[in-house]
Amino acid sequence: MARAKKIPSTTVSRLSVYVRALQKLRNEAVVTTSSEKLAEQVGLTAAQIRKDLAYFGQFGVPGRGYYVENLHNELAMILGINRRWEVALAGVGHLGYALLAYNGFKKQGFDVVVAFDKDPAKIGQTWEGVKIYDIAEARHVLPECGAEIGIIAVPAASAQEACDALVAGGLKSILSFAPGRIIVPPDVTVKRVELAMELEWLSYYATNIGERG
């Protein structure tokens, strides 16, 4: 898709929020909605939602608002989640195993199809239906298996090495749970998960009691 304007990364994150809100409305058999109603549902302003959507086209119908099913499908297509993604996992320690078994990924179309570790006791095993290979073999194994997205779930000290191995195998999109910076070539996108930020959100409401509800 050729677009005149660069889309802010935060707009992309909000599309996921809108898709979830629309999924919920669809499940409730709601046919149309508006930026005002969506705004209330997701805790943003209507202006923000209109601005985010305007990057991608004209979705509203004058006098009717948005068709829920239609807007959902358009946003899913824009996000690239109207298809299945095969995912490679680096690190099957406690976090990695939890991610292997996490059904929230599969539900949204993300299938872990291959895993890597450097522990000889784990290499060669199959966990949750997923075979574990030596991370040193990633450059040979990945091109064979169709995975396009990588997840790093190794300790911080091994994160760069794990990332290098996934990149050597051809992956360009990587989600990292390891604290600290990872260096990648310019054509590789890394997204870091910062779980502490979720606790900070709670800390705010615990500190400012009475703000919610």
Next chain:
Amino acid sequence: MARAKKIPSTTVSRLSVYVRALQKLRNEAVVTTSSEKLAEQVGLTAAQIRKDLAYFGQFGVPGRGYYVENLHNELAMILGINRRWEVALAGVGHLGYALLAYNGFKKQGFDVVVAFDKDPAKIGQTWEGVKIYDIAEARHVLPECGAEIGIIAVPAASAQEACDALVAGGLKSILSFAPGRIIVPPDVTVKRVELAMELEWLSYYATNIGERG
């Protein structure tokens, strides 16, 4: 703090992003910044940053912008992260254990001080310095131990039961990794972590190659 306006939940999430950007600037010994420079750093508009900050007061100095150290400390105070929080963890399966061992929490001032499970093989043990109690005992154990925030890392089928136990122990702020809805009294705040949303962000950039960089 009494405030005239209700603060949007998304503004609170963005404060965490600003605090991290300011921490980075402070580490680089930067003294002042502006909403424009911060906007570039975090991928938002300057107007959004000014609007978010305006909920909490007047932080900029005309002609100088923001003092990095000062704005960092003010936001940390607003978020309630200028102190240590004691955290209770429900569920020490793979994910729970990974969270126990996750040093990103402690670094930001969140200390897991007590854990709960319903597996008799785990109850009574001490992992990573944290004692594991029977979840059925949470109502008696929690008031003794000072934890104010709870984390739920149990399977979806046990999440409501685990949450009820934490709430019975007096917790009012809960982070849940379990998929699905949890019902709580109106004075309890639950924040759900949706890891699949992070993968959707990557899916967008993998689908729209060339958008970044």
